[in-house]
Each structure stands twice: as structure tokens, then as C-alpha cells.
Amino acid sequence: MSALRVRPVADADLPAIRDIYNHYVRTSTVTYDEIESTEEDWAQKSAKIAAAGIPFLVAETDAGDVLGYALGQPWSPKSAYRFTIENSIYLAPSAAGRGIGRALLAEFLDACRSAGLRQVIAVIADRGADASIALHRKAGFVDVGRLTDVGEKFGESQGVFFLQKSLPFDRLRDPAIKGSGA
Numbered sequence: 001m002s003a004l005r006v007r008p009v010a011d012a013d014l015p016a017i018r019d020i021y022n023h024y025v026r027t028s029t030v031t032y033d034e035i036e037s038t039e040e041d042w043a044q045k046s047a048k049i050a051a052a053g054i055p056f057l058v059a060e061t062d063a064g065d066v067l068g069y070a071l072g073q074p075w076s077p078k079s080a081y082r083f084t085i086e087n088s089i090y091l092a093p094s095a096a097g098r099g100i101g102r103a104l105l106a107e108f109l110d111a112c113r114s115a116g117l118r119q120v121i122a123v124i125a126d127r128g129a130d131a132s133i134a135l136h137r138k139a140g141f142v143d144v145g146r147l148t149d150v151g152e153k154f155g156e157s158q159g160v161f162f163l164q165k166s167l168p169f170d171r172l173r174d175p176a177i178k179g180s181g182a
Helices: 011-027 039-051 100-114 132-136
Strands: 004-008 056-060 066-074 084-091 117-126 142-154 156-166
Touching: 004 100, 011 039, 011 056, 011 066, 011 084, 039 056, 039 066, 056 100, 066 100, 084 100, 100 132, 117 132, 132 156
Parallel strands: 084 117
Antiparallel strands: 004 056, 056 066, 066 084, 117 156, 142 156
8 A cells, every 4th residue: 555644635535535525425325425526616615614723634645645534523503512513524435445434534623723623523334334334433422322214325214323422522612611710
């Protein structure tokens, strides 16, 4: 394997990201999207994520080939949830089983800490995503719930697992609590 580099997303990465994601839309239940996304969809999503100050990273070879990505999105539009995100991580099919997901998730969680985020929630399909569940558990995520039969894809009912990771933060330096007597 050539050297792996994890870095913030760039506009030039969006076609590769679209292709990686659309592979899973077409072939699996790890995403419940049923319609393939466009490069414009990804440009809009990237802009929203950047505006929210949430990490969006790619893993690439030293030759510049995108092998996967990790991103966060707001958990809820309500302001009380501003320090909580939902994460997504997808790898090119050729990148599976090579430690790339582990490296990408580790860098992503470090970027989340640096961004002042406190909670990361993984919403993972209850079928066909054993590797993702194992990856998140190894990274310190804990199981916090499960919903059954909440979606349907390929003519079958689908459910989701919820895993959560708390990120350390300094309450005394946190601007959201400053002056609250905490």
C-alpha cells in the first residue's frame, strides 16, 4: 500500500466521494439512500458542513487517489445540540480491510475535538455493516440503542444501531459555559 494521507476535503475530491457513496447506494444497505447523489449534491453538503465548522476529511494515497472519507453533520438543527454531530465514514471498496477506516476515523475524531465538539453519534445499519460497527466500537463508541424496521431498501425492512462517543473537553475553557458558575 502506498502512503496514506488524511486531510480536509477539497472541491476536487467531490467526484471521487460521489462515486464511493453511490457504490453503496446501488449495492448495499449501509446507506438508506435509494437515489444516487450528484457532484452538486456533494458541493452543497460540503459547503454546509464547512459553514457549521464540522470536520470533513478524506483519506488519499500519495498519488492523490481518494480511498475514503469521514464527515460530520449536525445531529439536530436545534441550538442545544450544537456540540453533537452524526458521523459518516465510507471507503472505496478496494480500501476495505486495510486499516484505512481506522486511520480516517482517528483523524476525524481528533478534528472533532479540535473543533470543540463533544458528542459523536454513529447511526449504522443493522445489517451488512458489521465492519463499521466493529470499527466504531474499537474507537471507543458505545452502544446506546437500536431501532428496528424504520426503513426499507431493496424490498426489506431495515433498522439502525446507535453508537455514541463522548469527546473530552475543558469545561472551564468552554465558551458555552463560561460565566455559568460551573
